[in-house]
Amino acid sequence: MTVRGTLQTVGCRDLSLAFDTVNGMPRDPSATRAELLAAARDEFAAHGVGGARVARIAERAGVNKERIYGHFGSKEALFEEVMVDVLHEHTAALGLPSGDLAAYVGRIYDFHRENPQLLRLLMWEALHYGDQGSLPRHEERSRHYARKVQALADALDAPADVHAATMLITLIGLAAWPSTLPQLTGLILERFDEPGKASAQLREQLMETTRRMVGDR
Amino acid sequence: MTVRGTLQTVGCRDLSLAFDTVNGMPRDPSATRAELLAAARDEFAAHGVGGARVARIAERAGVNKERIYGHFGSKEALFEEVMVDVLHEHTAALGLPSGDLAAYVGRIYDFHRENPQLLRLLMWEALHYGDQGSLPRHEERSRHYARKVQALADALDAPADVHAATMLITLIGLAAWPSTLPQLTGLILERFDEPGKASAQLREQLMETTRRMVGDR
DNA sequence: GTTTGCCAACCAACTGGTTGGTTGGTTACG
DNA sequence: CGTAACCAACCAACCAGTTGGTTGGCAAAC
Numbered sequence: 266m267t268v269r270g271t272l273q274t275v276g277c278r279d280l281s282l283a284f285d286t287v288n289g290m291p292r293d294p295s296a297t298r299a300e301l302l303a304a305a306r307d308e309f310a311a312h313g314v315g316g317a318r319v320a321r322i323a324e325r326a327g328v329n330k331e332r333i334y335g336h337f338g339s340k341e342a343l344f345e346e347v348m349v350d351v352l353h354e355h356t357a358a359l360g361l362p363s364g365d366l367a368a369y370v371g372r373i374y375d376f377h378r379e380n381p382q383l384l385r386l387l388m389w390e391a392l393h394y395g396d397q398g399s400l401p402r403h404e405e406r407s408r409h410y411a412r413k414v415q416a417l418a419d420a421l422d423a424p425a426d427v428h429a430a431t432m433l434i435t436l437i438g439l440a441a442w443p444s445t446l447p448q449l450t451g452l453i454l455e456r457f458d459e460p461g462k463a464s465a466q467l468r469e470q471l472m473e474t475t476r477r478m479v480g481d482r
Numbered sequence: 483m484t485v486r487g488t489l490q491t492v493g494c495r496d497l498s499l500a501f502d503t504v505n506g507m508p509r510d511p512s513a514t515r516a517e518l519l520a521a522a523r524d525e526f527a528a529h530g531v532g533g534a535r536v537a538r539i540a541e542r543a544g545v546n547k548e549r550i551y552g553h554f555g556s557k558e559a560l561f562e563e564v565m566v567d568v569l570h571e572h573t574a575a576l577g578l579p580s581g582d583l584a585a586y587v588g589r590i591y592d593f594h595r596e597n598p599q600l601l602r603l604l605m606w607e608a609l610h611y612g613d614q615g616s617l618p619r620h621e622e623r624s625r626h627y628a629r630k631v632q633a634l635a636d637a638l639d640a641p642a643d644v645h646a647a648t649m650l651i652t653l654i655g656l657a658a659w660p661s662t663l664p665q666l667t668g669l670i671l672e673r674f675d676e677p678g679k680a681s682a683q684l685r686e687q688l689m690e691t692t693r694r695m696v697g698d699r
Numbered sequence: 700g701t702t703t704g705c706c707a708a709c710c711a712a713c714t715g716g717t718t719g720g721t722t723g724g725t726t727a728c729g
Numbered sequence: 730c731g732t733a734a735c736c737a738a739c740c741a742a743c744c745a746g747t748t749g750g751t752t753g754g755c756a757a758a759c
Contacts (some may be wrong), residue, residue, distance in 0.1 A: 287505045292753060294707055307581055313609065316532045319745060329710045334746065363627065370585045388605050392530065396598060400665050427674045428570045431687040434660060434670055442655030450615050453627045453651055457619040457644045477694040509727055509734055536719060546736045550718065 274479050299334050300326040306347050310382040313389040339364055345401050348390060355383050356409065361416035366479050367435065367472040373440035384444050421479060435478065439471045500622040515553050517543040523564050527599040530606040531561050562618050565607060571628065572600050578633035583653065583696050590657035591685055601661050638696060652695065656688045 304325035308317045319340055323330040339345040360374060362369045377384050394400055410433070416432050418425035443450040454463040521542035525534045536557055540547040554560040560588035576593060579586045594601050611617055628642075634650050658665040666681070671680040 284524070294708065313532070313644060315530070318743095329708095330745085331710070331747080332708080340745070367597065384610060387608055387663060387666075387671070391601060391665055392605055392609075394665065395528070396664055403669075405526075405688050407669050410666075410678070414670065427671070427680050427683050428687070430670050430674060430680070431684040434667055434684060435656065435687055435691060437666075438655055438659030439652065440659075440660075440725075442659050442662075443651060445602060445655075445659075447613055448608055449604075449613065449627075449654075450651055451616070452620075452645070453631065453647050455624065457647060461628070463647070464646050466644050467648040467651060470645070470652055470720080473633060474652060474691065474695045477697070478691045513735065514734080534719095537717095546723080547719090548736070549734080552734075557719070 268313055294336075297326070297328055297332055300328060301336060301343070302347060302350055303335060305343050306351060306382065306386075309344055309347055309389065312386045314341065314393050317344075330458055344390075345406065348386060351383055351386055352406070352409075359411060361435070362436065363416065363420050366417075366420060367475040370440045370475045371468060371472050373437065374443070374471060377441050377444035378464070381447070384441060388445065432478070436475065439474060443467060443471075503578045511553075513546055514543070514549055517545060518550060518553060518560070519564060519567055522560050523568060523599065523603075526561055526564055526606065527602045530556065531610050534561070561607075565603060566619065568600055568603055569623070569626075578630060579650070579653065580633065582638050583634075583637060584692040587653055587692045588685060588689050590654065591660070591688060594658050594661035595681070598661055598664070601658060605662065649695070651694065656691060660684060660688075 274428070297444065298460060301322065304322045305317070307325065308322045312318070319330055319333055322343075326332075331338070333343055337346055357374070358443045359373060390400065400406060414430050414433050418429040421429065421432075423429060450467070451460075454460060457463050518539065520533070521539045524542065525539045529535070536547055537551055540550060540559075541547075550557070550560055554563055554650065575591060603666045607617065617623060631647050631650050634653070635646040638646065638649075640646060667675075669686070671677060671684070674680050
Protein backbone atom coordinates (compact mmCIF):
# COMPACT_ATOMS: atom_id res chain seq x y z
CA MET A 266 0.00 0.00 0.00
CA THR A 267 1.25 3.45 -0.85
CA VAL A 268 0.21 6.51 1.03
CA ARG A 269 0.06 9.97 -0.40
CA GLY A 270 -0.28 13.48 0.93
CA THR A 271 1.72 16.35 2.32
CA LEU A 272 4.11 16.10 5.24
CA GLN A 273 2.04 18.13 7.65
CA THR A 274 -1.08 15.97 7.42
CA VAL A 275 -0.02 13.72 10.23
CA GLY A 276 -3.41 12.52 11.38
CA CYS A 277 -4.22 10.29 8.45
CA ARG A 278 -0.91 8.66 7.64
CA ASP A 279 1.12 5.73 8.76
CA LEU A 280 4.45 7.32 9.60
CA SER A 281 6.31 4.04 9.21
CA LEU A 282 5.71 4.50 5.52
CA ALA A 283 7.11 7.99 5.64
CA PHE A 284 9.31 7.42 2.62
CA ASP A 285 6.13 7.03 0.64
CA THR A 286 4.59 9.97 2.33
CA VAL A 287 6.22 12.83 0.57
CA ASN A 288 5.02 15.96 -1.09
CA GLY A 289 4.57 15.65 -4.80
CA MET A 290 3.18 12.15 -4.73
CA PRO A 291 1.00 11.96 -7.82
CA ARG A 292 -2.71 12.26 -7.22
CA ASP A 293 -4.65 9.24 -8.34
CA PRO A 294 -8.38 9.30 -7.66
CA SER A 295 -9.00 5.76 -8.78
CA ALA A 296 -6.23 4.49 -6.51
CA THR A 297 -7.74 6.44 -3.63
CA ARG A 298 -11.09 4.92 -4.41
CA ALA A 299 -9.60 1.43 -4.47
CA GLU A 300 -7.78 1.98 -1.16
CA LEU A 301 -11.03 3.16 0.39
CA LEU A 302 -12.92 0.13 -0.89
CA ALA A 303 -10.29 -2.25 0.45
CA ALA A 304 -10.18 -0.56 3.84
CA ALA A 305 -13.97 -0.40 3.98
CA ARG A 306 -14.25 -4.10 3.24
CA ASP A 307 -12.14 -4.96 6.27
CA GLU A 308 -13.92 -2.48 8.47
CA PHE A 309 -17.44 -3.52 7.45
CA ALA A 310 -16.60 -7.22 7.72
CA ALA A 311 -15.29 -6.63 11.23
CA HIS A 312 -17.96 -4.26 12.56
CA GLY A 313 -20.95 -4.17 10.22
CA VAL A 314 -22.62 -1.12 8.71
CA GLY A 315 -23.57 0.58 11.94
CA GLY A 316 -20.43 -0.38 13.82
CA ALA A 317 -18.03 0.68 11.09
CA ARG A 318 -16.27 4.01 11.66
CA VAL A 319 -15.62 6.20 8.66
CA ALA A 320 -12.61 7.68 10.45
CA ARG A 321 -11.05 4.22 10.77
CA ILE A 322 -11.73 3.43 7.13
CA ALA A 323 -10.10 6.68 6.01
CA GLU A 324 -7.13 6.15 8.29
CA ARG A 325 -6.58 2.61 7.07
CA ALA A 326 -6.77 3.86 3.50
CA GLY A 327 -4.29 6.65 4.27
CA VAL A 328 -6.76 9.21 3.06
CA ASN A 329 -8.96 11.94 4.46
CA LYS A 330 -12.45 11.10 5.72
CA GLU A 331 -14.00 13.56 3.34
CA ARG A 332 -12.85 11.51 0.34
CA ILE A 333 -15.43 8.88 1.29
CA TYR A 334 -18.17 11.43 0.72
CA GLY A 335 -16.55 12.69 -2.48
CA HIS A 336 -16.36 9.20 -3.93
CA PHE A 337 -19.40 7.44 -2.50
CA GLY A 338 -21.71 9.95 -0.87
CA SER A 339 -22.37 8.16 2.40
CA LYS A 340 -21.26 5.31 4.61
CA GLU A 341 -24.21 3.24 3.51
CA ALA A 342 -23.47 3.80 -0.19
CA LEU A 343 -19.87 2.80 0.42
CA PHE A 344 -21.13 -0.40 2.02
CA GLU A 345 -23.26 -1.20 -1.00
CA GLU A 346 -20.28 -0.62 -3.28
CA VAL A 347 -18.20 -2.98 -1.16
CA MET A 348 -20.90 -5.63 -1.45
CA VAL A 349 -20.98 -5.35 -5.24
CA ASP A 350 -17.22 -5.72 -5.35
CA VAL A 351 -17.10 -8.65 -2.99
CA LEU A 352 -19.89 -10.57 -4.70
CA HIS A 353 -18.23 -10.15 -8.08
CA GLU A 354 -14.95 -11.48 -6.75
CA HIS A 355 -16.75 -14.32 -5.07
CA THR A 356 -18.52 -15.53 -8.20
CA ALA A 357 -15.32 -15.22 -10.19
CA ALA A 358 -13.45 -17.29 -7.63
CA LEU A 359 -16.01 -20.08 -7.18
CA GLY A 360 -17.74 -20.43 -10.51
CA LEU A 361 -21.00 -22.26 -11.13
CA PRO A 362 -21.98 -25.71 -9.90
CA SER A 363 -20.98 -28.36 -12.41
CA GLY A 364 -20.41 -32.10 -12.81
CA ASP A 365 -19.30 -33.22 -9.38
CA LEU A 366 -21.58 -31.43 -6.93
CA ALA A 367 -19.94 -32.91 -3.85
CA ALA A 368 -16.67 -31.37 -5.00
CA TYR A 369 -18.49 -28.07 -5.47
CA VAL A 370 -19.69 -28.21 -1.88
CA GLY A 371 -16.17 -29.07 -0.70
CA ARG A 372 -14.77 -26.14 -2.62
CA ILE A 373 -17.26 -23.68 -1.14
CA TYR A 374 -16.72 -25.10 2.33
CA ASP A 375 -12.96 -24.53 2.01
CA PHE A 376 -13.44 -21.06 0.61
CA HIS A 377 -15.56 -19.89 3.52
CA ARG A 378 -13.23 -21.37 6.08
CA GLU A 379 -10.21 -19.69 4.58
CA ASN A 380 -11.95 -16.43 3.82
CA PRO A 381 -14.73 -15.68 6.31
CA GLN A 382 -15.08 -12.07 5.17
CA LEU A 383 -17.72 -12.65 2.51
CA LEU A 384 -19.98 -14.59 4.83
CA ARG A 385 -19.61 -12.01 7.58
CA LEU A 386 -20.53 -9.26 5.14
CA LEU A 387 -23.56 -11.21 3.96
CA MET A 388 -24.66 -11.73 7.55
CA TRP A 389 -24.26 -8.06 8.46
CA GLU A 390 -26.21 -7.19 5.34
CA ALA A 391 -28.96 -9.69 6.06
CA LEU A 392 -29.34 -8.37 9.60
CA HIS A 393 -29.15 -4.76 8.52
CA TYR A 394 -31.87 -4.92 5.88
CA GLY A 395 -34.53 -6.65 7.94
CA ASP A 396 -36.90 -9.35 6.80
CA GLN A 397 -39.50 -7.20 5.11
CA GLY A 398 -37.79 -5.51 2.17
CA SER A 399 -35.34 -6.69 -0.41
CA LEU A 400 -31.65 -5.99 -0.79
CA PRO A 401 -30.07 -3.28 -2.97
CA ARG A 402 -29.33 -4.42 -6.53
CA HIS A 403 -32.17 -6.87 -6.19
CA GLU A 404 -32.71 -7.51 -9.89
CA GLU A 405 -29.03 -8.09 -10.59
CA ARG A 406 -28.67 -10.53 -7.75
CA SER A 407 -31.87 -12.34 -8.65
CA ARG A 408 -30.57 -12.94 -12.15
CA HIS A 409 -27.29 -14.16 -10.72
CA TYR A 410 -28.98 -16.88 -8.68
CA ALA A 411 -31.25 -17.81 -11.57
CA ARG A 412 -28.07 -18.54 -13.52
CA LYS A 413 -26.85 -20.73 -10.68
CA VAL A 414 -30.11 -22.64 -10.56
CA GLN A 415 -29.84 -23.19 -14.30
CA ALA A 416 -26.26 -24.44 -13.99
CA LEU A 417 -27.26 -26.84 -11.22
CA ALA A 418 -30.17 -28.13 -13.27
CA ASP A 419 -27.82 -28.71 -16.19
CA ALA A 420 -25.41 -30.60 -13.97
CA LEU A 421 -28.28 -32.80 -12.81
CA ASP A 422 -29.73 -33.10 -16.31
CA ALA A 423 -33.00 -31.91 -14.81
CA PRO A 424 -35.36 -28.98 -15.40
CA ALA A 425 -34.59 -25.63 -13.72
CA ASP A 426 -37.65 -25.80 -11.50
CA VAL A 427 -38.44 -25.36 -7.83
CA HIS A 428 -36.70 -28.59 -7.04
CA ALA A 429 -33.44 -27.35 -8.52
CA ALA A 430 -33.87 -24.12 -6.60
CA THR A 431 -34.41 -25.79 -3.23
CA MET A 432 -31.48 -28.03 -3.96
CA LEU A 433 -29.25 -25.04 -4.61
CA ILE A 434 -30.27 -23.51 -1.30
CA THR A 435 -29.48 -26.78 0.44
CA LEU A 436 -26.09 -27.13 -1.25
CA ILE A 437 -25.01 -23.61 -0.35
CA GLY A 438 -26.32 -24.11 3.16
CA LEU A 439 -24.38 -27.30 3.70
CA ALA A 440 -21.17 -25.65 2.57
CA ALA A 441 -21.58 -22.33 4.32
CA TRP A 442 -23.32 -23.20 7.57
CA PRO A 443 -20.26 -24.29 9.60
CA SER A 444 -18.61 -20.93 8.93
CA THR A 445 -21.79 -18.96 9.55
CA LEU A 446 -21.87 -19.62 13.28
CA PRO A 447 -18.24 -20.75 13.70
CA GLN A 448 -18.50 -20.68 17.48
CA LEU A 449 -21.36 -23.17 17.34
CA THR A 450 -19.31 -25.47 15.12
CA GLY A 451 -16.39 -25.09 17.50
CA LEU A 452 -18.56 -25.76 20.52
CA ILE A 453 -19.83 -29.03 19.07
CA LEU A 454 -16.48 -30.25 17.78
CA GLU A 455 -14.22 -29.11 20.60
CA ARG A 456 -14.72 -32.25 22.67
CA PHE A 457 -12.96 -34.31 20.05
CA ASP A 458 -9.18 -34.39 19.96
CA GLU A 459 -7.53 -32.68 17.02
CA PRO A 460 -9.70 -29.86 15.72
CA GLY A 461 -8.18 -29.98 12.23
CA LYS A 462 -9.18 -33.60 11.91
CA ALA A 463 -12.72 -32.96 13.07
CA SER A 464 -13.03 -30.21 10.51
CA ALA A 465 -11.89 -32.60 7.78
CA GLN A 466 -14.47 -35.13 8.94
CA LEU A 467 -17.14 -32.48 8.86
CA ARG A 468 -16.11 -31.65 5.31
CA GLU A 469 -16.39 -35.32 4.37
CA GLN A 470 -19.80 -35.55 6.03
CA LEU A 471 -21.08 -32.59 4.03
CA MET A 472 -19.81 -34.04 0.77
CA GLU A 473 -21.28 -37.46 1.49
CA THR A 474 -24.61 -35.84 2.32
CA THR A 475 -24.44 -34.01 -1.00
CA ARG A 476 -23.79 -37.27 -2.87
CA ARG A 477 -26.77 -38.92 -1.22
CA MET A 478 -28.95 -35.90 -1.80
CA VAL A 479 -28.36 -35.73 -5.54
CA GLY A 480 -28.51 -39.52 -6.02
CA ASP A 481 -31.84 -40.43 -7.62
CA ARG A 482 -33.24 -43.41 -5.77
CA MET B 483 -47.58 -5.24 29.92
CA THR B 484 -48.10 -2.98 32.88
CA VAL B 485 -46.32 0.28 33.41
CA ARG B 486 -45.53 1.75 36.76
CA GLY B 487 -44.29 5.08 38.04
CA THR B 488 -45.43 8.54 39.08
CA LEU B 489 -47.55 10.82 36.96
CA GLN B 490 -44.89 13.39 36.30
CA THR B 491 -42.38 10.97 34.80
CA VAL B 492 -43.64 11.49 31.30
CA GLY B 493 -40.50 10.65 29.36
CA CYS B 494 -40.46 6.96 30.03
CA ARG B 495 -44.08 5.95 29.88
CA ASP B 496 -46.70 5.08 27.33
CA LEU B 497 -49.48 7.52 28.12
CA SER B 498 -52.07 5.38 26.39
CA LEU B 499 -51.69 3.10 29.38
CA ALA B 500 -52.23 6.01 31.74
CA PHE B 501 -54.74 4.09 33.82
CA ASP B 502 -51.89 1.80 34.70
CA THR B 503 -49.59 4.71 35.25
CA VAL B 504 -50.66 5.96 38.60
CA ASN B 505 -48.89 6.82 41.76
CA GLY B 506 -48.84 4.05 44.26
CA MET B 507 -48.28 1.29 41.74
CA PRO B 508 -46.50 -1.39 43.72
CA ARG B 509 -42.78 -1.59 43.17
CA ASP B 510 -41.69 -4.94 41.84
CA PRO B 511 -38.00 -5.24 41.04
CA SER B 512 -38.30 -8.67 39.48
CA ALA B 513 -41.11 -7.48 37.22
CA THR B 514 -38.99 -4.51 36.18
CA ARG B 515 -36.16 -6.85 35.48
CA ALA B 516 -38.40 -9.07 33.36
CA GLU B 517 -39.77 -6.10 31.41
CA LEU B 518 -36.25 -4.96 30.71
CA LEU B 519 -35.22 -8.41 29.52
CA ALA B 520 -38.21 -8.66 27.20
CA ALA B 521 -37.66 -5.19 25.76
CA ALA B 522 -33.94 -5.85 25.41
CA ARG B 523 -34.59 -9.05 23.52
CA ASP B 524 -36.60 -7.22 20.88
CA GLU B 525 -34.10 -4.39 20.67
CA PHE B 526 -31.02 -6.62 20.43
CA ALA B 527 -32.66 -8.92 17.90
CA ALA B 528 -33.51 -5.91 15.75
CA HIS B 529 -30.28 -3.92 16.06
CA GLY B 530 -27.53 -6.06 17.59
CA VAL B 531 -25.34 -5.22 20.56
CA GLY B 532 -23.77 -2.08 19.17
CA GLY B 533 -26.89 -0.85 17.41
CA ALA B 534 -29.20 -1.33 20.38
CA ARG B 535 -30.10 1.84 22.29
CA VAL B 536 -30.46 1.64 26.03
CA ALA B 537 -32.89 4.55 25.92
CA ARG B 538 -35.17 2.59 23.58
CA ILE B 539 -34.98 -0.51 25.76
CA ALA B 540 -35.90 1.46 28.87
CA GLU B 541 -38.72 3.24 27.07
CA ARG B 542 -40.17 0.00 25.74
CA ALA B 543 -39.97 -1.48 29.23
CA GLY B 544 -41.68 1.60 30.69
CA VAL B 545 -38.80 2.08 33.05
CA ASN B 546 -35.93 4.48 33.59
CA LYS B 547 -32.65 3.92 31.77
CA GLU B 548 -30.77 3.81 35.01
CA ARG B 549 -32.59 0.63 36.03
CA ILE B 550 -30.60 -1.22 33.36
CA TYR B 551 -27.41 -0.37 35.19
CA GLY B 552 -28.94 -1.18 38.56
CA HIS B 553 -30.02 -4.62 37.39
CA PHE B 554 -27.39 -5.62 34.88
CA GLY B 555 -24.44 -3.24 35.08
CA SER B 556 -23.93 -2.55 31.40
CA LYS B 557 -25.49 -2.92 27.97
CA GLU B 558 -23.21 -5.83 27.17
CA ALA B 559 -24.08 -7.65 30.40
CA LEU B 560 -27.76 -7.18 29.61
CA PHE B 561 -27.16 -8.72 26.21
CA GLU B 562 -25.52 -11.76 27.78
CA GLU B 563 -28.45 -12.16 30.14
CA VAL B 564 -30.84 -12.00 27.19
CA MET B 565 -28.88 -14.72 25.43
CA VAL B 566 -29.03 -17.01 28.45
CA ASP B 567 -32.78 -16.51 28.64
CA VAL B 568 -33.39 -17.04 24.97
CA LEU B 569 -31.28 -20.17 24.74
CA HIS B 570 -33.07 -21.71 27.70
CA GLU B 571 -36.45 -21.03 26.13
CA HIS B 572 -35.22 -22.39 22.86
CA THR B 573 -34.06 -25.72 24.25
CA ALA B 574 -37.25 -26.05 26.26
CA ALA B 575 -39.35 -25.43 23.15
CA LEU B 576 -37.49 -27.73 20.77
CA GLY B 577 -36.19 -30.57 22.90
CA LEU B 578 -33.50 -33.03 21.91
CA PRO B 579 -33.24 -34.95 18.65
CA SER B 580 -35.04 -38.26 18.91
CA GLY B 581 -36.50 -41.10 16.83
CA ASP B 582 -37.55 -39.41 13.61
CA LEU B 583 -34.71 -37.06 12.73
CA ALA B 584 -36.38 -35.75 9.59
CA ALA B 585 -39.28 -34.65 11.75
CA TYR B 586 -36.80 -32.98 14.09
CA VAL B 587 -35.37 -31.01 11.17
CA GLY B 588 -38.85 -30.07 10.02
CA ARG B 589 -39.71 -28.86 13.50
CA ILE B 590 -36.59 -26.71 13.77
CA TYR B 591 -37.16 -25.35 10.28
CA ASP B 592 -40.68 -24.27 11.20
CA PHE B 593 -39.54 -22.79 14.47
CA HIS B 594 -36.96 -20.53 12.86
CA ARG B 595 -39.34 -19.41 10.16
CA GLU B 596 -42.00 -18.47 12.65
CA ASN B 597 -39.64 -17.01 15.20
CA PRO B 598 -36.55 -15.49 13.57
CA GLN B 599 -35.48 -13.73 16.77
CA LEU B 600 -33.27 -16.47 18.15
CA LEU B 601 -31.33 -16.88 14.95
CA ARG B 602 -30.87 -13.15 14.60
CA LEU B 603 -29.55 -12.96 18.15
CA LEU B 604 -27.17 -15.83 17.49
CA MET B 605 -25.92 -14.11 14.34
CA TRP B 606 -25.37 -10.79 16.09
CA GLU B 607 -23.55 -12.63 18.84
CA ALA B 608 -21.40 -14.61 16.43
CA LEU B 609 -20.45 -11.45 14.57
CA HIS B 610 -19.88 -9.49 17.76
CA TYR B 611 -17.50 -11.94 19.40
CA GLY B 612 -15.15 -12.47 16.46
CA ASP B 613 -13.52 -15.68 15.40
CA GLN B 614 -10.66 -15.74 17.87
CA GLY B 615 -12.16 -16.13 21.31
CA SER B 616 -15.05 -18.10 22.66
CA LEU B 617 -18.50 -17.00 23.75
CA PRO B 618 -19.57 -16.10 27.28
CA ARG B 619 -20.84 -19.07 29.31
CA HIS B 620 -18.64 -21.27 27.20
CA GLU B 621 -18.59 -24.27 29.52
CA GLU B 622 -22.36 -24.30 30.00
CA ARG B 623 -23.02 -24.11 26.30
CA SER B 624 -20.43 -26.74 25.52
CA ARG B 625 -22.14 -29.17 27.89
CA HIS B 626 -25.47 -28.35 26.32
CA TYR B 627 -24.30 -29.38 22.87
CA ALA B 628 -22.57 -32.46 24.24
CA ARG B 629 -25.97 -33.52 25.51
CA LYS B 630 -27.43 -32.96 22.06
CA VAL B 631 -24.70 -35.03 20.45
CA GLN B 632 -25.43 -37.79 22.93
CA ALA B 633 -29.16 -37.67 22.19
CA LEU B 634 -28.52 -37.82 18.46
CA ALA B 635 -26.17 -40.77 18.93
CA ASP B 636 -28.83 -42.54 20.96
CA ALA B 637 -31.42 -41.91 18.27
CA LEU B 638 -29.05 -43.42 15.71
CA ASP B 639 -28.01 -46.24 18.02
CA ALA B 640 -24.44 -45.17 17.36
CA PRO B 641 -21.52 -43.96 19.51
CA ALA B 642 -21.35 -40.27 20.50
CA ASP B 643 -18.24 -39.66 18.44
CA VAL B 644 -17.04 -37.14 15.88
CA HIS B 645 -19.42 -38.57 13.34
CA ALA B 646 -22.41 -37.89 15.55
CA ALA B 647 -21.08 -34.39 16.16
CA THR B 648 -20.65 -33.55 12.48
CA MET B 649 -24.08 -34.96 11.82
CA LEU B 650 -25.60 -32.71 14.47
CA ILE B 651 -23.96 -29.68 12.86
CA THR B 652 -25.34 -30.76 9.51
CA LEU B 653 -28.85 -31.31 10.86
CA ILE B 654 -29.00 -27.93 12.55
CA GLY B 655 -27.54 -26.31 9.45
CA LEU B 656 -30.12 -27.83 7.14
CA ALA B 657 -32.95 -26.63 9.36
CA ALA B 658 -31.63 -23.17 10.16
CA TRP B 659 -29.86 -22.09 6.97
CA PRO B 660 -32.89 -20.87 4.99
CA SER B 661 -33.78 -18.48 7.83
CA THR B 662 -30.19 -17.38 8.37
CA LEU B 663 -29.94 -15.46 5.11
CA PRO B 664 -33.67 -15.17 4.37
CA GLN B 665 -33.07 -12.71 1.55
CA LEU B 666 -30.89 -15.28 -0.21
CA THR B 667 -33.60 -17.91 0.14
CA GLY B 668 -36.13 -15.41 -1.14
CA LEU B 669 -33.92 -14.44 -4.06
CA ILE B 670 -33.57 -18.03 -5.20
CA LEU B 671 -37.20 -18.99 -4.74
CA GLU B 672 -38.89 -15.80 -5.91
CA ARG B 673 -38.94 -16.84 -9.58
CA PHE B 674 -41.36 -19.64 -8.80
CA ASP B 675 -45.05 -18.90 -8.47
CA GLU B 676 -46.52 -19.17 -4.98
CA PRO B 677 -43.88 -18.51 -2.38
CA GLY B 678 -45.67 -20.47 0.33
CA LYS B 679 -45.60 -23.56 -1.84
CA ALA B 680 -41.91 -23.14 -2.61
CA SER B 681 -41.19 -22.89 1.08
CA ALA B 682 -43.09 -26.12 1.69
CA GLN B 683 -41.09 -27.81 -1.05
CA LEU B 684 -37.89 -26.55 0.50
CA ARG B 685 -39.00 -28.03 3.80
CA GLU B 686 -39.67 -31.36 2.12
CA GLN B 687 -36.26 -31.24 0.41
CA LEU B 688 -34.51 -30.69 3.74
CA MET B 689 -36.37 -33.55 5.38
CA GLU B 690 -35.67 -35.91 2.49
CA THR B 691 -31.99 -34.96 2.61
CA THR B 692 -32.02 -35.76 6.32
CA ARG B 693 -33.57 -39.16 5.68
CA ARG B 694 -30.93 -39.98 3.11
CA MET B 695 -28.15 -38.68 5.30
CA VAL B 696 -29.02 -40.84 8.29
CA GLY B 697 -29.81 -43.91 6.19
CA ASP B 698 -26.95 -46.41 6.51
CA ARG B 699 -26.06 -47.72 3.08
C1' DG C 700 8.86 25.46 -24.00
C1' DT C 701 7.05 28.08 -20.55
C1' DT C 702 3.55 30.71 -18.19
C1' DT C 703 -1.15 31.02 -16.66
C1' DG C 704 -5.57 29.84 -15.05
C1' DC C 705 -8.79 26.52 -13.78
C1' DC C 706 -10.68 22.51 -11.58
C1' DA C 707 -10.81 18.29 -9.31
C1' DA C 708 -8.52 16.02 -5.55
C1' DC C 709 -7.37 16.63 -1.22
C1' DC C 710 -7.09 18.05 3.72
C1' DA C 711 -7.69 19.98 8.82
C1' DA C 712 -10.87 21.66 11.54
C1' DC C 713 -15.35 22.02 12.84
C1' DT C 714 -20.42 20.92 14.19
C1' DG C 715 -24.81 19.39 15.61
C1' DG C 716 -26.71 15.55 17.28
C1' DT C 717 -26.45 11.31 19.71
C1' DT C 718 -25.37 7.96 23.38
C1' DG C 719 -23.68 4.92 27.29
C1' DG C 720 -23.33 5.71 31.67
C1' DT C 721 -23.68 8.68 36.22
C1' DT C 722 -25.54 11.44 39.91
C1' DG C 723 -28.24 13.51 43.41
C1' DG C 724 -32.54 13.47 45.01
C1' DT C 725 -37.35 11.28 45.80
C1' DT C 726 -40.51 7.70 47.18
C1' DA C 727 -42.42 3.17 48.27
C1' DC C 728 -42.40 -0.25 51.57
C1' DG C 729 -40.78 -3.60 55.09
C1' DC D 730 -37.21 5.15 59.83
C1' DG D 731 -33.79 3.07 56.89
C1' DT D 732 -32.98 1.09 52.67
C1' DA D 733 -33.60 -0.31 48.06
C1' DA D 734 -36.14 0.90 43.91
C1' DC D 735 -36.76 4.44 41.10
C1' DC D 736 -36.38 8.79 38.36
C1' DA D 737 -35.02 13.39 35.74
C1' DA D 738 -31.34 15.69 34.51
C1' DC D 739 -26.89 15.73 33.36
C1' DC D 740 -22.18 14.81 31.08
C1' DA D 741 -18.26 13.67 28.51
C1' DA D 742 -17.12 11.11 24.56
C1' DC D 743 -18.01 10.06 20.13
C1' DC D 744 -19.29 10.34 15.28
C1' DA D 745 -21.29 11.04 10.41
C1' DG D 746 -21.12 14.43 7.59
C1' DT D 747 -19.69 19.51 6.18
C1' DT D 748 -16.91 23.47 5.15
C1' DG D 749 -13.52 26.60 3.64
C1' DG D 750 -9.27 26.63 2.03
C1' DT D 751 -4.95 24.51 -0.33
C1' DT D 752 -2.55 22.19 -4.05
C1' DG D 753 -1.28 19.18 -7.86
C1' DG D 754 -1.76 18.57 -12.61
C1' DC D 755 -3.25 19.71 -17.08
C1' DA D 756 -4.53 22.26 -21.05
C1' DA D 757 -4.93 26.47 -23.30
C1' DA D 758 -2.57 30.67 -24.31
C1' DC D 759 1.52 32.75 -25.48
